[in-house]
Amino acid sequence: MWKHFAANALTLLIVGLIVLAGLAAxxxxxxxxxxxxxxxxxxxxxxxxxxxxxxxxxxxxxxxxxxxxxxxxxxxxxxxxxxxxxxxxxxxxxxxxxxxxxxxQGGASTCGTEVLLRVGVTRAEYLVRELDPATNRFSEVLELPLETEEFPEEYQALSVLPDTRFRIAIAEGATSFQVMNALENAEFLSGEIAEIPAEGTLSPDSYEVRRGADREELIGDMQARQLAILTSAWETRAEGLPLATPEEALILASIVEKETGVAEERRLVASVFINRLNTPMRLQTDPTVIYGITRGRTVLGRGLRRSELNAETPYNTYRIDGLPPTPIANPGRASIEAVLNPEESDYLFFVADGTGGHAFAETLAEHNANVALWRRIEAERNQ
Missing domain, CATH: 3.30.1490.480 (Endolytic murein transglycosylase)
Known part of the structure; x- marks a missing residue:
């Protein structure tokens, strides 16, 4: 009887273990x-x-x-x-x-509220956004100019939530003064910026920061990213370029950045300037003249005057040979890479074509025809 009881108990134990194993599985x-x-x-x-x-x-x-x-x-x-x-x-x-x-796993929040400081080429602004998890897209909650001094209660309530993220987005072509001015006015940053960073040395990018992040450290991060991009692009540059140093490449990249906002055109626009340097021929580009007037501190907001085009300044590429002394903005990766690996072309001229892009030409006669067409388009638009 004892053996029978022990056998039954052992059977139940085995069955129980099997059931537990099954449940665990x-x-x-x-x-x-x-x-x-x-x-x-x-x-x-x-x-x-x-x-x-x-x-x-x-x-x-x-x-x-x-x-x-x-x-x-x-x-x-x-x-x-x-x-x-x-x-x-x-x-x-x-x-x-x-x-x-x-x-x-920790790290930054991946949804919820985000305060974005967007630094563009004409203005800077705060955007408060909420991520819609269903679409993985942000919806705008609040928009405020950079110069805001008294923030509305809605901003104050959202910006102090423990999981609110802070991000700074620098547009390609923004100047170092514009970036510095935005960072100095950013209410969620701390510390002082000792001086305006050298033009062209800040990488246009998106930077996630914490509330109270140090401004100088952020500038250092921007400069480190730009240097890494420039160094990598310089090491893989095309042969025979009329650019002696990475700094010269940065100057030309900033000109390309200001001349076109069409991604597909960058390498072709770069080829025009490379061809002009090789000819040699003056660059004759308006953005450098404008930078000589504003030094990147303001937006000119008007056309260039004949007196400004004739003025003898280090940035007037209608009057000087070769490159201006410094970059005229902070170029993005695509413009840096375009300058160091330009399209192969014989183009020496380009002008707006009315579509947002440019018409390119090899000869002055072709260019003059393109200019005449563009002027007709402008006249029709202004009627």
Whole structure:
């Protein structure tokens, strides 16, 4: 009888172990399987939130099929105490293990509120935006000029949320003075900028920062990025270019940047200036003359006068040979690479063609015909 009882107990134990193993296997499969989310959501984790509170939020938003399984999995994995506060984008059908990875890996928030300081070539402004998780696109909440002194309550409330992100976007072709002025006025930055950074040395890019970030350190980051881009492009430059140094390449890249906003044209516009330097022939480009007048501190806002085109200044490329003494703006990567690997062409001239691009010509006669056509287009538009 004792043997019979022992045998039955052993059988039950084995069956129990098999059942537990099966349940564990099912739980494991459920933990890594696609989740129930039909579309992406933004999950906010408040500072100090525990696993139970986060799990409840996941359940309420339909992100997990079993809150208990999610908690057990997080505890088994040893990450139940590694939650990072912020707002995180959870993609559609995210598995429990994917969700756990997202909310414990740390780093910047990936959705929610963003304060963007956008520095353009004509103005700078604050944009407060919210990411729509369903479309992964931002919707604008608030727009304010850089010169704002009294911020509305809505801005003040959103900008101090612990998971609000701050970003600075520098447009290609913005001058160093424009960038410095924007950073000095940015209410979420700290510290002083000792002097205007050398023209052309700041990389037009997007920079994510924290509230209170140091302005000088940010300038250093911008300069380091630009130097890395210029160094890499210089090392892979085409042969036979009339550019003796990376600094000369930066000067010409800034001219190309100001001459065209059409990405497909950059290498062709660069070829015109390279051909002129090789001829040799004066560059004769308006943006350099304008920079000689404004030094990048203001937007001219009018056409050039004949007296300005005739003036003897270091930046008047109608009067000087070769390149001006410095860049006239901060060129982006594409313009730097275009100058150092230009299109092969025989073009020496270009003029606007009425479509936003340019008409190119090899001879002065062809160019004059293109200019006449452009003037007719301008006259028709002004009627």
């Amino acid at each position: 099912m739980a494991q499969r459920s933990f890594v399987a696609e989740g129930p989310l039909e579309q992406a959501i933004c999950l906010r984790i408040d500072r100090g939130a525990n696993l139970r509170a986060v799990t409840r939020s996941l359940e309420e938003q339909g992100a997990v099929s079993s809150g208990m399984l999610f908690r057990v999995g997080a505890q088994y994995d040893g990450r139940d105490s590694q939650l990072r506060f912020g707002s995180y984008l959870l993609p559609a059908e995210a598995s429990m293990t994917q969700i756990l990875d997202i909310i414990t």
